[in-house]
Amino acid sequence: MTEFVDTAAEAVAGVRDGATVLLGGFGNAGQPMELIDALLDSGTTDLTVVSNNAGQGDRGLALLIKERRVRKVICSFPRQSDSWHFDAAYRAGELELELVPQGNLAERLRAAGAGIGAFFTPTGYGTSLAEGKETREIEGRNYVLEHPIRGDVALIKALKADDVGNLVFRKTARNFGPVMAAAASHTVVQVAELVPSGSLDPENVVTPGIYVDTVTALTPRTSQTQEVKEA
């Protein structure tokens, strides 16, 4: 059953110190800013965060890192023109980094949600990011063994949820949302709009409610035109 709560604070109340948190988003697209703000207010700390990036500017994940709530980041691309909070924490030795190729990050999350024990991928073979990992030649091609990444909790953003937690997303804000929803023990979703069951076309549901534990509907933020920086 999916539960519905009124506030982002209630939605993240179950996140414990030391938890592994899967954070949706690619850059700021799809990042659940309100849930992250609530996590910041909750004081939860010592987190391992799994996300594609490691925060930009002074929003979202960047603020969690600024406040030193994050012990470790598992991501593909932390370094950006405006990732100054990550840069400072990393250079100060106050933040552990596990760098994962982006496709491996997505597939490791997918594997966790799909009950796959581990998988062989060609990505990264022969590179420093595969050092120490098991490799195998299969039908003439070389592969690296990669393991799932499971989350205690996933915090993601979707466009709409219905009464049973079925989700639809919006444009490239979908990114890691569906795989993270399946990869966590408890998935929390912020949506712009709640709609009655029956009003989403079942053919178009992207993430079925079985993967969704807690939903909170937020008044959409007033449109913020971001200054967009290079990756």
Added chain:
Amino acid sequence: MSSQNSTASQMGQQPLSREDLAKLVAADIAPGSYVNLGIGQPTKVSDYLTPEQQVTLHTENGMLGMGPQAHGEDIDEELINAGKIPVTELPGASYFHHADSFAMMRGGHLDVCVLGAFQVSTGGDLANWSTGAPDAIPAVGGAMDLAIGAKEVFVMMSLFAKDGTPKIVADCSYPVTGLGCVSRVYTDHGVFLIEARDGGPRLVLREAYGIAPEELVKRFDFPVVIAG
């Protein structure tokens, strides 16, 4: 760029400008291809793809049918490319999640990927994700997935480093992104093909720009075959 320069480039009397290089890569992409253009210089290729080519652009953050960069009121924070630049969607576009996006790459469904590089080896190894500088913050993004995913990987880069040494090398000194994955190298001074064959790949100079092919191949300390 003046038309005079363009003519000179076409005649091979000058190195190619970045625009001419992008134009050349665009013209070499087969009609109907699914293509991923890497961040930076490769993005320029999209400016020279023609509607007749019917090329579909993939962006690894979850979209096929990506259109040009968005400006003004068309900017949507939730519609961005892999470089996090706001883009537009074309008729026929589709969205999908990250695992699907990289599965279509890793699964060999993309025809061409165009990437920048620090170095490419004669065997097609690619180095483009890290300079290996000890104080740098590492970041890899989709580089390693892109390198091994597409059916063909084209590299666009300047042929010579600032110190004058070629960036096509016998062995990469920079950390590698993928092994034996590059099939063509488009540079300001020439287009190189890395041809697989029994006994190991060979490097072929398809055409030279601003320098005679016979002179260009002398700049390398390994054999380069001049296309006949």
